C-alpha cells in the first residue's frame with residue numbers, strides 16, 4: 001500500500017510541476033521567450049497552445065491511470081473484470097486525437113506560411129559561419145559590400161577556466177555585434193565556409209542552418225530596440241559552445257548613423273594598403289588578427305592542440321621562406337581544418353598576421369630576421385594567383 | 386512435461402558444454418540470449434560512465450573537468466554506445482531468450498548465424514571504443530555524424546568507427562533475419578499470426594524495420610568513407626556534392642531506428658500490464674494494427690529532424706502533418722494499456738512498477754514529441770536541451786525501463802529463483818527519481834535557450850544543469866543495485882514456480898523454472 005501511495009503522490013507531484021511550469025514561467029527563464037517580433041510571439045502562442053492541450057490530455061490519461069491504480073488493486077479485494085475489446089472505443093480514441101491534431105495543425109500551418117513570406121525586404125545581411133565565429137556582410141549593390149566584419153566570442157579565457165569571476169553575459173558576448181535597425185524587414189542569407197553551423201537568436205525565433213555551398217534565407221522585423229543574444233545551434237567542432245551571437249537592434253536613425261560610420265571606416269581601411277607600414281605597426285595589428293582568426297586552433301601561445309591543430313611555435317615554417325608560409329595561409333590545406341584565408345583577410349591583415357606569427361613563434365629576437373612582408377607583397381602574391 | 390526435452394530424442398546435447406567453449410561455440414538461444422544481455426549491460430555501464438563525464442562537466446558553468454574536444458568525443462561515443470551497444474542488443478537478447486519459448490519452438494531458426502551475430506558485437510564495440518585512444522581522438526561529431534564535420538573535418542579514427550558501424554549493422558541484420566525466420570516458420574501448431582503474443586508481434590515488425598534501414602545507414606557511412614579516402618564528393622559542396630544529402634539518408638535510417646528501439650518495448654509492456662492486472666490485454670487487434678501503422682509512418686517522417694535545414698514550405702508541411710499523425714496510433718496503445726488496467730486486480734511487483742512508469746513517462750516523451758512535430762515551434766526547440774529531454778524520456782524511461790521491466794518479469798524463469806523484491810523496488814524508485822531529476826529540468830533549460838552538445842553554458846542555465854547532474858548520478862549509481870540483485874538472484878534465493886506470476890499467460894510459463902536448456906523439442910499445441 002505504502003509503495004503505491006508513494007507512486008501516486010510522486011506522479012501527482014510531477015504533474016503539478018508540469019502544470020505550474022506554464023503560467024509561472026514566462027518571466028522566470030524556464031520557458032520559451034515570447035520574443036520581440038510578430039513571428040516569435042506567434043510561435044510562443046502556438047507553443048503554449050500545444051502545451052496546454054498536452055496538459056489537458058495528460059490530466060485525463062494520467063487521471064484514468066491513477067484512478068485505476070488506486071481503486072482497481074488486488075489489495076482492495078476486487079475481482080478483475082473480463083472485458084478485453086471494444087471496437088467502438090477504439091474508433092473513439094482514434095478519431096478524437098485526430099480531431100485534436102487537426103486543431104493543432106491549422107494554427108501551425110498559418111504560422112509556418114507567415115514565416116515563409118520572405119521578399120519585400122529593406123536590407124540584406126549575409127551571415128557566414130566559420131569555425132568558430134560569424135561573419136556579417138551587409139549586402140548592398142551600390143556600395144560594393146563594403147561593410148563586413150567578424151564577430152568573435154569576447155569572454156576572457158580566465159573566466160572560462162574559472163580563474164576569474166564570470167561576467168553577467170558569460171559566453172554570450174562578442175567583440176563586434178551584428179547591428180540591425182528595428183521596424184525594417186531584414187533578410188538574412190546564411191552560408192558557411194567550413195562545416196554546418198546554425199544561427200539562432202531565440203528572441204527573434206530565427207534559427208537556420210548555415211551550410212557550406214548552400215544559401216539559406218530567413219527574415220525578421222524586430223520591434224523593440226535592444227541587445228539580443230543567441231548561440232550557434234549545430235555542432236560544428238571543438239569550439240561549438242563558444243560561438244555566440246549578439247545583435248544590437250537600433251532605432252532606424254541610430255542605425256543609419258552607425259552604418260554611415262562603418263562605410264567611412266571601410267573606405268579608410270582601403271587606404272591602409274597605400275600606407276607604408278613599419279614592422280612595429282604590422283606586429284601590433286597582427287596580434288589582433290591572430291587573436292581573431294587563428295587563436296581558436298593554434299592557441300595564443302602558438303602551441304596548437306596537437307595532433308588536431310599543429311603547433312606553430314618552433315615550427316620550421318616560421319623561420320622558413322615567406323612564400324611557403326604565405327601559400328599555406330592564403331590557400332589553406334585542402335581537406336583539413338586549415339582553411340584558405342586569402343578570401344577572408346585583407347592584404348594588410350594577412351601581412352600583419354604573418355609577421356606576427358614569425359615574430360612570436362619563429363625567430364623573435366634573432367639578429368638575422370628577414371625583412372617583414374608588406375601588404376603590397378601580399379597584393380602582388382594575390383594578383384599572381 | 387512434453388515441454389521439456391525427452392531423453393529418446395535424437396539430440397545429443399543434453400546440457401551445456403563445459404568451460405569457455407560453451408559460450409564461444411554455443412548455438413543455444415538461451416545461452417546466446419544471456420550473452421546478449423550481459424554484453425548490453427556492460428555497454429550500458431560504459432555508455433553510462435561517459436554520460437556521467439558529460440554531466441560532471443556540465444554540473445557548473447566553466448571548463449572544469451574535461452576539454453571541449455574530449456567532451457565532444459564523450460557525447461558522440463555515449464550516443465553510439467547506448468544506441469548500438471546497449472538498447473538494441475538488449476532487445477535482441479530478450480528476443481533470443483523469449484521468442485522461441487513464446488512461439489513454442491525449440492530454438493531460433495538459424496542457430497549458427499545466431500552465434501555469429503552475437504560474437505561480432507564485442508569486437509565491433511571494442512573497435513568503436515578503441516577510437517577514443519587513437520591519435521587525434523575518437524569521433525567528435527555527434528552520433529548523427531553530420532558531414533562535412535564527420536568527413537573533411539573528422540579525426541582519422543572515423544574510419545574505424547565506420548567499420549565498427551558496418552559490423553554492428555551486419556550483426557543487427559543477421560539478428561533480424563533470424564527473428565523473422567523463427568517467427569514465420571517455427572510457431573507451434575495452432576498459433577496463428579493473430580494469436581501471437583504481443584512481444585512476438587512487435588519484434589516481427591521491428592525486424593522488418595531493421596532489415597529495411599540498417600543497409601541505409603551502411604550506405605551513408607560508406608559514402609562518408611569514400612569522401613574521406615577515395616576522393617568522392619557525395620557530401621562536399623566544393624566538389625558538387627550536398628551536405629544535406631547526408632542528413633536525409635541518415636534520418637531515413639534514424640527515424641525508423643528510434644522505433645526499432647521502442648516497438649519491442651511496447652510488446653513487453655503489453656505482457657506485463659495484463660499479467661499484474663490479472664486481466665487480458667485490451668484491444669489486442671488494435672494493438673497489432675497500431676504497431677504496424679507506427680512502423681509504416683516511421684518511414685515518411687524523417688525530415689522532422691531537419692526543419693531548420695531549409696526546405697520548401699510544402700516539404701515542411703508534409704513532414705509536420707505526417708509526424709503529428711504518429712501520435713494517433715501511439716495514443717491508441719496508451720489508451721489500450723490503461724483500459725487493460727481498468728477494473729483489473731492490480732498488484733505492484735517490480736516489473737509492474739517499471740511498466741507503469743513506462744506508460745507514464747513515455748507518454749510525457751510523446752507529448753514533447755508532439756510539440757516538436759509542430760514545425761514553426763520546432764525552430765525554437767531544435768538542437769536544444771528540449772530535444773535532449775524528449776528523447777531521453779522515450780529512450781531511458783521508455784526503452785530502457787521496458788528492458789528492466791522484462792528482466793524482472795522473466796528473471797525467475799531464467800534463473801529459477803525469485804529476485805529480491807525489496808532490492809527491485811529500491812532499484813525502481815532510485816531510477817524513477819533519478820531519471821526525472823536528470824531529464825525533467827532539461828525541458829526548462831532547452832526552452833530557456835540552451836543548445837545541446839555544448840561543454841559550457843551561460844549562467845542562467847546553471848540551476849537546471851546542477852539538478853540534472855545530481856539526477857544523473859543518482860540514476861547511474863542505482864544501476865549497481867540492479868547488478869547486485871541479478872547476481873544474487875542467479876546464485877540462489879526462493880525457488881520460483883513454473884507459473885511465477887499468477888496472472889501471467891503464455892507458453893513460457895508452461896515450462897519449469899529455470900527453463901531447461903532445451904525447451905519445446907516437441908511443439909506444444911495452441912488452441
Ligand code: HEM
Nearest residue numbers: 643647689690712751754755757758767768772776779780
Ligand atoms: C509521439 C511520438 C513522437 C514524435 C511526434 C516525435 C517527434 C520528434 C521530433 C519532431 C524530433 C526532432 C526534434 C528536433 O531535433 O528538433 C524528435 C527527435 C528525437 N526523437 Fe522523437 N518523437 C516521437 C517519439 C519518439 C520515440 C518513441 C523515440 C525513441 C524511442 C524517439 C526518439 C527520438 C530521438 C533519439 C530524437 C533525437 C535525435 C537527435 O537529434 O539526436 N522519439 N522526435
Ligand SMILES: [Cu+2]
Nearest residue numbers: 232234236240
Ligand atoms: Cu556550432
Ligand SMILES: [Cu+2]
Nearest residue numbers: 640687689690
Ligand atoms: Cu524522428
